[in-house]
Amino acid sequence: MTAVAEAPGLPDLEQRLALVACGENTRPGKTRACDSCSNKSGTLLRITATGAADALAAAICGTGDCRVRTCDPCKEKAVRMIHLYNEEAE
Numbered sequence: 001m002t003a004v005a006e007a008p009g010l011p012d013l014e015q016r017l018a019l020v021a022c023g024e025n026t027r028p029g030k031t032r033a034c035d036s037c038s039n040k041s042g043t044l045l046r047i048t049a050t051g052a053a054d055a056l057a058a059a060i061c062g063t064g065d066c067r068v069r070t071c072d073p074c075k076e077k078a079v080r081m082i083h084l085y086n087e088e089a090e
């Protein structure tokens, strides 16, 4: 029995972006963003929509979920999220 998404009303895209920000790449099988990232999904979506990768990377870093020293991974996530957004937006 699968319960409805814990974040009702949260658009799919928003969840996808939060999941990328949360690091879906680093954890195989991960299908949900953590609470911290989910809570930021609205902000992430807003920044993603502007296409500002730097600002987005900074926002991702600010989730407290960044366990790497370099911000390159965050930058990569940002680029990926913007790419994803552009695909979905079409």
Ligand SMILES: [Zn+2]
Binding pocket: 021, 022, 023, 033, 034, 035, 036, 037, 038, 063, 065
């Ligand atoms: Zn997270």
Ligand SMILES: [Zn+2]
Binding pocket: 060, 061, 066, 068, 070, 071, 072, 073, 074
């Ligand atoms: Zn970072």
